Amino acid sequence: MTAETIVVTSGKGGVGKTTTSASLATGLAIAGKKVAVIDFDVGLRNLDLIMGCERRVVYDFVNVVHDEATLKQALIKDKRHDNLYVLAASQTRDKDALTQEGVEKVLDGLSADGFDYIVCDSPAGIEKGAHLAMYFADHAVVVVNPEVSSVRDSDRILGLLASKTRRAERGEGAITQHLLLTRYNPTRVAAGEMLSVGDVEEILGIKVVGVIPESENVLAASNAGIPVILDPNSHAGQAYTDTVARILGEERPLRFVEAPKKGFFQRVFGS
Amino acid sequence: MMSILDFLRRKPEATASVAKERLRIIVSQERSTRGAPDYLPMMRNELLEVIKKYVNVDIDAININVERDSGHEVLELSVALPGGNATKTG
Secondary structure, eight states, rough: OOOOEEEESSSSSSSSSHHHHHHHHHHHHTOOOOOEEOOOOSSSHHHHHTTTOGGGSSSHHHHHHTTTSSSHHHHOOOOOOOOOEEOOOOOOOGGOOHHHHHHHHHHHHHTTTTTTTEEEESSSSSSHHHHHHHHHSSSEEEESSSSSHHHHHHHHHHHHHHSSSSHHHHHHHEEEEEEEEEEEEEHHHTTSOOHHHHHHHHHTTTTTEEEEOOOOOHHHHHHTTTOOOGGGTTTHHHHHHHHHHHTTOOOOOOOOOOOOOHHHHHHHHHO | OOOOHHSSSOOOOOOOOHHHHHHHHHHHHHTTTTTTTTTTHHHHHHHHHHHHTTTTTGGGEEEEEEEEEEOEEEEEEEOOOOSSSOBBOO
16 A cells, blocks of 8 residues: 655745645544655755644654665654654755655655655745655645735646656656645635635636635644644634545535625624 | 725725736746747747837737647747738838
8 A cells, every 4th residue: 555645835935835734734644544744845944843843853854865864763753643743854954955766765665654645845936845745746735825926836836746747757647636725815805805716716727625714823823833723713724624624535615715794883883 | 885984994906806817818828838948938029029020019919839749849829910000111
């Protein structure tokens, strides 16, 4: 049984890749899967902070690639879920420290260890690190914000996913592309200030797998080092739960995409 | 129902439709030239200069498309000519 590899990518930086990787990996673990989440952003380690395991990093991804540590030594077991592991990025090496053969070795090692899913948190950009993060993927989650530069970049990334992956090169069938719209503000959409879900789907020619509303809970979660999917009271957390279920094949309607109705006082006195 | 404060408050412009239209154009243009040779934009500009000697067209009127068939590539060039008598006379 080989592990399913999912790359979380976007092209543009700051759209929510690491937030998404952390919540996706945690959600898959909650669903009972054995999951490893790997930070491919060599030089700029961040996933460990969002997962809340930054003080437990001893060995990293690059150490395993260069045989300076075993996978067992480098995998950090999540405090909350026994079947969830984090592989941190190196802070001291540069992006050339990763090689295609090295990455393949690590992914094969995880497969052999019985992992069901490997989530690859891609760095921004379309250079080596991003290329390696997507190269071995079976599925891709393309994170996009309802904003012009992010939409344009994600179209570039969708093009690369269709041509520059091992599956594409070997003719093994296209990788599954999931579009995830994050930082969505239904009130601004209703006011015509922000691209809507439908606009983004129409421009990119692909349906969304989820819409994560802009939420103050995302910052609170990253402050605390707890993936936002674990905050059941937040709309963002609930939207991530829905998204993970859809990636696992379940059908769920989109939530939190309509502007909240104003109450009587708000209508009279303004918001 | 519009509240009194809404009426007094200056609303930001509804710019999403502008964003959508700009993206629609640039994304379709970038898709059509994706993976194409990188001399295309320069060639497009030079073609424009030549065409402009005869007809007054804008750079957006020139559309270059590279299509791959089995084994060979086809460079498709279309120029939308302006309506009416727009031919330059020198």
